[in-house]
Amino acid sequence: MRNVNRxxxxxxxxxxxxxxxxxxxxxxxxxxxxxxDGEIVVNNRAFLCAPTIRNxxxxxxxCLYPSINLGEVIMGPAxxxxxxxxxxxxxxxxRVATISTWQDYSTIRPEESMTRVLPDGHDFIEAVGVFxxxxxxxxxxxxxxxxxxxxxxxxxxxxxxxAGSVAAQVARLGGCRVVGIAGGTExxxxxxxxxxLDAVIDYKSEDVRARISELFPDGINVFFDNVGGDIxxxxxxxMAEFGRIVLCGQIASYNDEIAPEGPRNMMRLIxxxxxxxxxxxxxxxxxxxxxxxxxxxxxxxxxxxxxxxxRSGFASIPSIFNSLFDGSNAGTLIVDIDD
Amino acid sequence: MRNVNRxxxxxxxxxxxxxxxxxxxxxxxxxxxxxxDGEIVVNNRAFLCAPTIRNxxxxxxxCLYPSINLGEVIMGPAxxxxxxxxxxxxxxxxRVATISTWQDYSTIRPEESMTRVLPDGHDFIEAVGVFxxxxxxxxxxxxxxxxxxxxxxxxxxxxxxxAGSVAAQVARLGGCRVVGIAGGTExxxxxxxxxxLDAVIDYKSEDVRARISELFPDGINVFFDNVGGDIxxxxxxxMAEFGRIVLCGQIASYNDEIAPEGPRNMMRLIxxxxxxxxxxxxxxxxxxxxxxxxxxxxxxxxxxxxxxxxRSGFASIPSIFNSLFDGSNAGTLIVDIDD
Numbered sequence: 001m002r003n004v005n006r007x008x009x010x011x012x013x014x015x016x017x018x019x020x021x022x023x024x025x026x027x028x029x030x031x032x033x034x035x036x037d038g039e040i041v042v043n044n045r046a047f048l049c050a051p052t053i054r055n056x057x058x059x060x061x062x063c064l065y066p067s068i069n070l071g072e073v074i075m076g077p078a079x080x081x082x083x084x085x086x087x088x089x090x091x092x093x094x095r096v097a098t099i100s101t102w103q104d105y106s107t108i109r110p111e112e113s114m115t116r117v118l119p120d121g122h123d124f125i126e127a128v129g130v131f132x133x134x135x136x137x138x139x140x141x142x143x144x145x146x147x148x149x150x151x152x153x154x155x156x157x158x159x160x161x162x163a164g165s166v167a168a169q170v171a172r173l174g175g176c177r178v179v180g181i182a183g184g185t186e187x188x189x190x191x192x193x194x195x196x197l198d199a200v201i202d203y204k205s206e207d208v209r210a211r212i213s214e215l216f217p218d219g220i221n222v223f224f225d226n227v228g229g230d231i232x233x234x235x236x237x238x239m240a241e242f243g244r245i246v247l248c249g250q251i252a253s254y255n256d257e258i259a260p261e262g263p264r265n266m267m268r269l270i271x272x273x274x275x276x277x278x279x280x281x282x283x284x285x286x287x288x289x290x291x292x293x294x295x296x297x298x299x300x301x302x303x304x305x306x307x308x309x310x311r312s313g314f315a316s317i318p319s320i321f322n323s324l325f326d327g328s329n330a331g332t333l334i335v336d337i338d339d
Numbered sequence: 340m341r342n343v344n345r346x347x348x349x350x351x352x353x354x355x356x357x358x359x360x361x362x363x364x365x366x367x368x369x370x371x372x373x374x375x376d377g378e379i380v381v382n383n384r385a386f387l388c389a390p391t392i393r394n395x396x397x398x399x400x401x402c403l404y405p406s407i408n409l410g411e412v413i414m415g416p417a418x419x420x421x422x423x424x425x426x427x428x429x430x431x432x433x434r435v436a437t438i439s440t441w442q443d444y445s446t447i448r449p450e451e452s453m454t455r456v457l458p459d460g461h462d463f464i465e466a467v468g469v470f471x472x473x474x475x476x477x478x479x480x481x482x483x484x485x486x487x488x489x490x491x492x493x494x495x496x497x498x499x500x501x502a503g504s505v506a507a508q509v510a511r512l513g514g515c516r517v518v519g520i521a522g523g524t525e526x527x528x529x530x531x532x533x534x535x536l537d538a539v540i541d542y543k544s545e546d547v548r549a550r551i552s553e554l555f556p557d558g559i560n561v562f563f564d565n566v567g568g569d570i571x572x573x574x575x576x577x578m579a580e581f582g583r584i585v586l587c588g589q590i591a592s593y594n595d596e597i598a599p600e601g602p603r604n605m606m607r608l609i610x611x612x613x614x615x616x617x618x619x620x621x622x623x624x625x626x627x628x629x630x631x632x633x634x635x636x637x638x639x640x641x642x643x644x645x646x647x648x649x650r651s652g653f654a655s656i657p658s659i660f661n662s663l664f665d666g667s668n669a670g671t672l673i674v675d676i677d678d
Contacts, residue, residue: 055606062576064610228605237401247609262601266567267394270586270617271403277616278609 005030006314008102010068014057017325022057023074023318035086035107040115042096042106044080046310048128049321049333051249073101079118079127080106090117097127102317104337114285119292129162129332130299130306131292137248137281138166138224139291143174145246145279146222150175153216155235158226159197160187162306162332163248166295167224169195169304176222179215181208181231183327194305209234216240224248236263239274247278307331344369345653346442349407353396356664361396362413362657374425374446379454381435381445383419385649387467388660388672390588412440413656418457418466419445429456436466441656443676453624458631468501468671469638469645470631476587476620477505477563478630482513484585484618485561489514492555494574497565498536499526501645501671502587505634506563508534508643515561518554520547520570522666533644548573555579563587575602578613586617646670 004027011024035041052065053076060067068075078100082090087110090096098115100106108115118127129135141163142148142156154171158164159180168191171178179199180191188200201211212220212234219240225232228250235245269276284291298304309331311320316335323329343366350363374380391404392415399406407414417439421429426449429435437454439445447454457466468474480502481487481495493510497503498519507530510517518538519530527539540550551559551573558579564571567589574584608615623630637643648670650659655674662668 055610063604063606064580065606232605241403247605250605250609262603262605264601265402266571266586266589266601266617267402267404268617269615270589271619273616273618273622275614275616276608277612277614278605278607279612280610283612 003030004028005104007073007104008317009073010057010070013059013070014054018054018057018318018322020318024071025315030105032084032105035084037086038109038111039086040082040090040096040108040110041084042078042080042098042100042108043083044078044100044102044104044106045124045337046079046128047100047102047317047335047337048077048132048134049324049329049335050077050134051324053321054325073103073106075099075101077128077133078106079124079132090115095124095127097132104314114282114288116288119296122296125308125310125334125336128334129308129310130304131295132162132332133281134162134332135166135295135306136284136288136291138163138168139170139295140281140284140287141246141248141279142167142170142222142224144284145277146171146224146244148174148176148222152176152221153218153240154178154222154224155181155212155216155220156224156226157181157231157235158249159191159195159200161226164224164226165191165195165306166304167246167248168197169298171222171224172196172198173298173303179212181227186330190305190307196305203231209237212238219243222246225250233263233265236265236268236274236276239268239272241272241274243272243274245274245276247276308334310334310336312336341443342369343367344443346412346440347656348412349396349409352398352409353393357393357396357657357661359657364654369444371423371444374423376425377448377450378425379421379429379435379447379449380423381417381419381437381439381447382422383417383439383441383443383445384463384676385418385467386439386441386656386674386676387416387471387473388663388668388674389416389473390663392660393664412442412445414438414440416467416472417445418463418471429454434463434466436471443653453621453627455627458635461635464647464649464673464675467673468647468649469643470634471501471671472620473501473671474505474634474645475623475627475630477502477507478509478634479620479623479626480585480587480618481506481509481561481563483623484616485510485563485583487513487515487561491515491560492557492579493517493561493563494520494551494555494559495563495565496520496570496574497588498530498534498539500565503563503565504530504534504645505643506585506587507536508637510561510563511535511537512637512642518551520566525669529644529646535644542570548576551577558582561585564589572602572604575604575607575613575615578607578611580611580613582611582613584613584615586615647673649673649675651675 007026082094095118099113154176156168160182223235226249421433434457438452493515495507499521562574565588
């Protein structure tokens with residue numbers, strides 16, 4: 001065990017994109033205090049860079065998400081090893097995935113942190129990657145909120161992202177026709193060839209609105225949205241009767257100071273009997289095991305394509321995290337700190 | 340039988356509020372042609388002035404509602420008597436409620452028009468009033484889309500309107516705490532005293548947003564919205580986790596040329612797992628009978644307050660219809676043409 005604990009703390013509230021000055025690096029000698037009742041200590045090994053972390057850096061607001069206090073260690077999904085346990089369901093040596101904090105040793109209350117023991121055969125990277133919270137988000141969003149049915153016409157924005165690509169493929173495996181929106185030739189190629197999507201829209205080179213109406217002459221049954229803004233509007237305007245809009249993320253606006261406009265055209269929602277619903281993966285925490293069995297089976301049998309963009313180095317977490325917002329990551333963005 | 344058929348036709352697409360020049364009055368001798376297979380001829384007796392009719396006067400657009408052609412007779416809900424039938428389920432003399440047209444004699448296809456025979460004891464006014472489509476809209480919206488549960492904190496906008504007042508009272512009868520938003524002392528008094536609401540907000544004299552946060556310290560579980568615009572925004576910002584927003588109408592914008600902004604703050608929908616869903620009463624046409632039994636029982640036993648604003652005269656339909664949009668009607672606005 002390392003006797004130093006490295007941390008990334010929130011030094012300042014970001015305005016727009018988080019910049020290096022918004023973070024403070026702290027390194028201190030570490031002597032483990034025994035965890036309290038119901039707590040565990042986790043030695044973190046890999047962190048998932050999830051877009052939602054940027055929201056948590058905002059001051060407390062009215063969007064129902066948690067706000068990290070200034071001076072606190074940044075929260076984020078991670079995998080690691082239990083090094084001490086005061087909780088009856090976790091033992092020293094257990095490999096876990098959990099909501100953790102950006103440091104070497106995190107004290108965690110499993111009940112509040114979606115903590116789960118990794119199945120045999122899942123490594124630390126997979127645990128936050130193909131079997132991590134982003135994948136589970138895609139899985140539950142498209143199935144439970146999107147309520148996909150065989151034959152549905154499905155549109156996914158941010159389709160090359162880790163939640164989006166799983167949502168799109170789970171829809172494909174469920175017998176839907178799936179169109180993905182992504183940025184750039186390479187991502188679009190991957191979605192067509194490796195993920196097996198029926199069509200893709202490259203938002204960097206194509207007119208998204210025009211392509212949507214072209215590709216959905218009978219309307220969209222399910223729209224899985226990671227982006228918001230103009231793309232959400234274009235989808236709303238093309239939803240079929242009784243369509244479902246799954247609000248997964250609004251990455252177009254995470255760095256904005258004010259909440260952007262929502263979609264116009266509530267009338268279409270009314271006359272079409274259309275549902276628009278948000279969700280968090282944590283709402284389905286009691287169903288994680290079953291979902292992970294599905295995802296594992298699909299991944300191991302080659303039916304679920306997935307890309308992990310694994311980068312190394314605790315010292316670089318903030319700059320790696322920022323790659324999420326310029327689209328430069330190629331797959332689920334993970335920091336491997338097993339260094 | 341009258342041997343003249345009076346009609347109100349759409350002469351011009353309204354810009355904003357419909358004005359007299361948008362309508363054309365036509366009167367012609369009438370000799371009944373036998374109805375075709377699957378058709379009936381209805382002698383209309385009472386028309387319901389429903390806000391949605393204003394939408395139908397728009398040019399064809401992308402909101403999924405029908406558009407009345409220029410020169411065509413205006414569509415609208417009505418009650419009347421079948422005077423000829425080519426349909427096996429309807430007989431001459433049957434008293435019906437249906438989507439009809441603003442004329443004395445309408446030829447109707449029941450399957451496309453929500454046509455139903457009136458239960459014994461329901462008169463023509465009640466059939467489009469307390470037991471008409473607006474009431475059914477309130478009933479199904481709050482129960483099926485709002486999915487009210489005992490103990491829910493419920494907010495209803497347009498609460499003194501015919502759909503809103505039924506939605507509010509059905510929620511009250513279902514064990515919810517109900518707050519209504521309406522305009523003016525008299526409407527607010529009626530909601531408190533006659534409809535038994537727990538609290539009211541008078542949008543003409545109060546700060547709606549401030550009052551909502553005051554009255555819902557733990558958030559809104561179900562918001563039934565007839566209005567849209569700023570009121571929808573204020574509600575979105577105060578929804579509780581897993582709240583349901585029932586999009587029933589957007590009367591704030593029916594006369595606007597462009598679709599107004601939808602609510603900002605999609606993030607709150609995501610993090611709160613909040614659902615926003617539109618619907619039409621026609622989506623529940625197969626459940627009308629059961630709903631009408633409930634409504635009849637509640638009304639006859641004095642548990643459901645209702646006000647009908649019945650006005651006379653076929654010649655005045657367009658000007659009576661317009662009262663919907665200035666809030667001057669006192670209850671469900673009905674034109675009695677049994678003159």
